[in-house]
Amino acid sequence: MVRRSGRRPGNQDTKTSILEAARRTFADKGYDQASIRAIAGEAGVDPALVHHYFGTKEKLFLAAMNAPMNPAELIPKALAGPREGAGERLIRAALGVWDSPAGSAALAIFRSAMSNEWTARLLREFVVTQILRRAVSELVLDPAEAPLRSSLVATQIAGIMVARYVLRIEPLASADPEIIVAAVGPNVQRFLTDPMLEVFPLN
Amino acid sequence: MVRRSGRRPGNQDTKTSILEAARRTFADKGYDQASIRAIAGEAGVDPALVHHYFGTKEKLFLAAMNAPMNPAELIPKALAGPREGAGERLIRAALGVWDSPAGSAALAIFRSAMSNEWTARLLREFVVTQILRRAVSELVLDPAEAPLRSSLVATQIAGIMVARYVLRIEPLASADPEIIVAAVGPNVQRFLTDPMLEVFPLN
Incomplete structure (x- = not known):
């Protein structure tokens, strides 16, 4: 039949x-x-x-992953433009997703990854291969430094998720996104492109 | 009887x-x-x-809280010394607890707070009243700026917990603590004591 x-x-x-x-x-x-x-x-x-x-x-x-957005589109768009503002643009893009209706899906994946080892592995693969690897490629970082630099960026982005959306620590939880961009962007920029000689000594 | x-x-x-x-x-x-x-x-x-x-x-x-350490002892000890190294000393103290046998208890509280609203509230109270408030007091920060500054510090510290201990993103997960102190310390210092004029404009 x-x-x-x-x-x-x-x-x-x-x-x-x-x-x-x-x-x-x-x-x-x-x-x-x-x-x-x-x-x-x-x-x-x-x-x-x-x-x-x-x-x-x-x-x-x-x-x-039930990913609420596609990093293949989001990351190149966020990182387009001059190298020196990349940190701010990355934080603005993350807050743009998390403050949008798609944010609750992202929050649900994040929460689940914190208590479930398999979801944690999936989220790590997502963060490393879909987000950080793309950011490294867009910014053409030194391959010897890129893995540590991008995992440092991950600490700052994940920390905003925890403090603003999960623990809801004030005044961060209610802060205007642009205040957070101005406060955190330069720190992400340092992780991305600052020489950081104590971390990466010249050979 | x-x-x-x-x-x-x-x-x-x-x-x-x-x-x-x-x-x-x-x-x-x-x-x-x-x-x-x-x-x-x-x-x-x-x-x-x-x-x-x-x-x-x-x-x-x-x-x-089943707290594995007492912030009343830890924070003043970590922040004693010159103001300019406070960020590095705070990160060193956090890694000292988390990399020690007490770290698994801290990790358990953190994981639980991510998926349980009541534990999240307890952890927020712990972070705000026992850790951040003490740090603000030790460093004598401007009261108008201290709440946002200290919640920004919380993002960076919580983010290390997530990326190093929960998601275990490499090379951060296996990095020597002093590499993380050198990489992240200056960013925490900026949150604590940098003027950050875009965030806190002069009146």
Whole structure:
């Protein structure tokens, strides 16, 4: 019997199985090592079906994360422009997402990652491969320094999430976003592009 | 029947009831508004018994938080010395606790606060009244600027907790503490004592 094309009852279950397999595989192997083939195998479906439903590995990862925004669009846009304002623009972009309706989804992922080891691994892969790696590439940072610089940037961005949105420490929680951009932006800029000779001594 | 003094079976239950009442009251009213009297009332015991078991309100709060260290000792010690190195000394003190055996208790409180609203309120009260308020007082900051400055410091310290200990982003997660002190200390110093004219315009 040949089925007609169109909406089939099994589709949603299949998509859910693929997303669950993707979450397990990305958390277990890390983003770079997780292949569409491995995820398809874990879900018990053909790799072509994964491509059909989700497109690229990157798009599948964003779907598996329930990511409320696409860093592939957001990061280059945020970092376009002169190098010296990059820190402020990065903080402005983060606050733009978190203060928007999409912010509650981001907050939910963050909270879950704090108490669940597998979600923590997924969030780490998301932050490292989708956000920090893109920022490093846009700013053309020294490859020897980029990993530590970008993980320092992660501390400052994650800390705003905790203090402003989770613990809601005042006056930060109610502060105008531009006050936070002016206060925190230069610190992020230092992590990104300052020589920091005590951290990266000249050879 | 008059009981003999000494260890009674009911003691541990009474202490547990007082601690539970203290957690509810501190989270509900905030540290400043929560009185020993109110906590005793919530636990259904005499206030004198609360003082007998726990001493001061501050000591009761630390017991209720399962705090692995006492900020009343740690913060003045960390901030003693010249004003200009205060940021580095604060980060060194935080890493000293978190990298020690007491760190796992601190991490457990932090994780719990991320997913539980009541624990989040307790942790906020702990951070604001026991850590930040003490730091502000030691450094004699301008009272008009101190709340925002200290909540900015909280973002950077909380962010190290997230990136190094929860998400374990490398190379930060394995970095020597003194590298982190050198990298992050000056940023904390800026939050504490830099004029930051874009944030605090001169009147």
